[in-house]
Amino acid sequence: MREDTGAIRIFTPEMLETMAHIWTRSSISLMDVRHKPIYPNQPLQHYKLPSSMLVYAYGGTANVQLNEAAFAMERFGLFHGGKGTVLSILPDDVTLESYMVLYKAETPLFFKRDLQRLLEQVNPFLQQFGYVPRNPVGLLSLFQQMMDSWNRRTEMNHFHTKSLFYQSVHEIYRDLENGKTKFLQPDPVISAKRYLDEHYIKPIMFQEIADMFAISNGQLTRLFKKREGSSLQEYVIQKRLNTARHHLENTNATVKEIAEGCGFINEKNLFRMFKKYYKMTPSDYRKINALSMQVYGIDNDSHRPYNKRELDRLVKSTGDGELHMLGNTRSKEMILAAAMSLMLLLSACSSSAPANTGSPDLTPAQTQVQTTSTTETKETENAAQTRIIHTIKGDVEVPINPQRVVVNWYYPELFSLGIQPVALMGFVTGENVHFFDQAAGIPTMNYDNWDVETIMSYDPDLIISIAEDEFTANNYEKLSKVAPVIAISSGLAPAERLNFIGEVFGKQQEAQNLVDEFNAKLASLKQQLKEHALDSKTVSVFQDWAEWGFNAETAKRGASLLYTYLELTMPEEFERLVGEGGAAISYEAVPKYTGDYVVYVNHDSDFANSEIWKSIDAVKNNQVLYMEEKDQDVMLFDDVESMSAQIDYFTTHLFHLE
Structure with missing residues (x-):
């Protein structure tokens, strides 16, 4: 693997110890083990990982991409990415062989608060990296054994596969710990800049960027400021302001439209940033720049072709929709002098304004980070509380308040109880279906794309399906590793089914009310x-x-x-x-x-x-x-x-x- 001059090593001994601590105390489920050839004329492109994944590629040279980070592989390469990472492997001239191990780390229970705090600092299940193993043949043998054991499809063999998986992770961490290991970890600063340059118009959560490199938000901020001389937040603001200035100078868009199109939360936020950095409002900036970059056009009046300096009786547009008839005695020097005077006057007015002694205004990104953090904390606490449901497949432990439900066919019952699934299996046909409006916009799967990996991509915390359904019967164990599965017998009467689903979601009374209304009617x-x-x-x-x-x-x-x-x-x-x-x-x-x-x-x-x-x-x-x-x-x-x-x-x- 060729070294990238922009790459730096950030796997410190302390970080590796923390990551090992998290691995030791986390619950891991293996989702799948695969062997996949990758051809030069059929590369793997833009594959969104449905779960955390280890990828071992070997047999030739290739360009490998994990999100924004690119790696150049020679002969052997071990790569890791978290759920949602976009993976591309493009072989140069020969077919590559690859092993892929998909796994899922369960959310820590509420009593593992120390583990949650560590995951906020460094999350080994989300980080992305690539390196050349010190013992590529030995590690390859481990992946081959995992594949063979997984394909035997017995619980003892799957248990063996999991032990081999832990062994491979241990070997990888030993490699990362070794000072002579040849590995690439994308430069967080370079990659963060690239990410911000492409996404500054959207709300940005800096913690998500830090998660790409398995470092804390604070560590990323310190690295960024040391290298760039500004914080991540200041960089985003300047990007947005530069874009806003361009639109003010070159378009007739309103200030409100420009604010929304450049990533500012609203027009007021754009005004505040302009006053802070340029000591003037966006409207003042537009007028000043319009004076120095006038657009000339000939009016419809009859006039002499030229005077000594310019076209006589010229119509001059200021760029903000106003037209001024300027006499030929007004030179450009006079105009620029007037502009400078106006700028100094505005600056003086701004500096004399009383200071804001209250809390600083949050930018859109800061607001979203705070909101997301609070929401995630609440969702984690909710998910930690569970109840036991007796099903045809045995007792199943389910969250008390599931937030992301994937359902096979029984979605009418969910809609009746006010539950909105994140994906459903089946079909919603015409607008006369009583739940058509609720179903609008929800991804719908059919038997062609109803598979474990697709379900996994929706990150469900609960799956509901027909017990006798062929897919459910054949994949129940796999599905159970993705999320708790409630298998419902098709032999249940509609009222029994609704009451049962009401029990699953803690809505027994709502379900019984609907049953009573139906029986009365x-x-x-x-x-x-x-x-x-x-x-x-x-x-x-x-x-x-x-x-x-x-x-x-x-x-x-x-x-x-x-x-x-x-x-x-x-x-x-x-x-x-x-x-x-x-x-x-x-x-x-x-x-x-x-x-x-x-x-x-x-x-x-x-x-x-x-x-x-x-x-x-x-x-x-x-x-x-x-x-x-x-x-x-x-x-x-x-x-x-x-x-x-x-x-x-x-x-x-x-x-x-x-």
């Missing part, structure tokens, strides 16, 4: 059906998929509510068809399967206008509910709140009850 409709002698009527639910077939529906599209909860009956032939495991019906046979009432879904085919359809009694008696497309989605689910909406819909549209 259901009882009311059943009573109305009885009073109108409709409780003995038969109902058929059909889906017309045209060239894909005409099907009898017994579960979806409201059929669950009609047959199971309202206890309405199917026509005899319809029930027999279903009992024999069939569902598809030819158009000619449809009349013998229709009941007194018919729910007709997807009625856009020609069959709805055929003589066969028109001959059916339910059609003649106007007892067919032609379900419009906009109404179909509310019928798709059988959760308590969806079925409550279905009751309202069927009451009005199918049974025509007041």
Whole structure:
């Protein structure tokens, strides 16, 4: 690995001791061990690490990037990055081999306060570095053993893999401790400057920059000030001010627009910084610079072509929207003299203003750092409190107040209880779904991208899934290493399911209230059906998929509510068809399967206008509910709140009850 002149070593003996202390007392879960060839024509580019990761690459030369830091690798390279780090490996001319070990460090429990304090100083699970191992063959053998043991997929072998992982980390730290180790740690000052140059317009949290190099915010600030002569905060302010000056000089944007576009929290903050550094307001700065850089244009008046100095009777724009007719006796020297006088006058007024003896105003970055720190402390304390939930897979310890929930299909129940997941599996179709607004903007996964790594990337503190789901059954152990998994049996009735999820989130009363409301509404409709002698009527639910077939529906599209909860009956032939495991019906046979009432879904085919359809009694008696497309989605689910909406819909549209 070629040395970078900008690289410095920051792994002091004291820091390594602290990092070893943290490793010894932290709970580590292995997520995956992989072997991956990387080809010159198919490099690994912009891969966002879903968890902390060790990468051992070997076999050739390559450029390796971890976020903003670039490393040049020759033959062997060991790299580490934390969750969210962007990794790129670009081989020069030959295929590289690589081992990747993904792991997760659990958040310390509340009683490990000393560990939390150490993690604020240096976090070995987030730091990024690259170096050449002193014993590359020996370390390579460790990674090969980890891969072999992991692939055997038994608990004893995974236990062995974890012991090998700790051994490899120990070897790495021994290398970093050795004074002769050839390693690269990106220069925090150079990389911090590059980061600030690219992100100064956005709110900046300096602790995140420090975390990239496993040093404290204070240490990064001291290094930066020693090398650059200014603090990180002053550097950001100057970057923003320089950009603001450029816009004041070259655009007609308002001061408010410039403030928002340059990273200042508001217009007032920009005014304050201008007064502090330039002793004038942004508006004054714009006027002064407009005087010294006038834009000339010829007016529409008739005039002589030239006088002794310039175009006569020239229209001169000051750049702030005002036009002045300047006589030919006003020279540039006079204009600049006036500008200097105005600047001195403004400076004198500013210096005579009383000093602000109150607390200094926080910049956007300082405000965000303070807010984030407070929020993170509260979230850590909340996550430390847990409860035990009895599931079909055994007892599971879950956070009392989970903040980041990934859910498979049962998201209607979560929305009903006011819980907003960070990602969901399934689909949200039309705007008529009762939870459509809550689901808007939430990442939705389907069976093509529903995998452990994708789930891990959302950093969940709780996962909810269907116990019988094939993916959940095959990956339950892996998922459990990402976050606690609540597996819910699909055999639970909707009310039982809602109450169970209410228990998981400590919302038992809210869940029971929804169940009680549904039961009351259901009882009311059943009573109305009885009073109108409709409780003995038969109902058929059909889906017309045209060239894909005409099907009898017994579960979806409201059929669950009609047959199971309202206890309405199917026509005899319809029930027999279903009992024999069939569902598809030819158009000619449809009349013998229709009941007194018919729910007709997807009625856009020609069959709805055929003589066969028109001959059916339910059609003649106007007892067919032609379900419009906009109404179909509310019928798709059988959760308590969806079925409550279905009751309202069927009451009005199918049974025509007041």
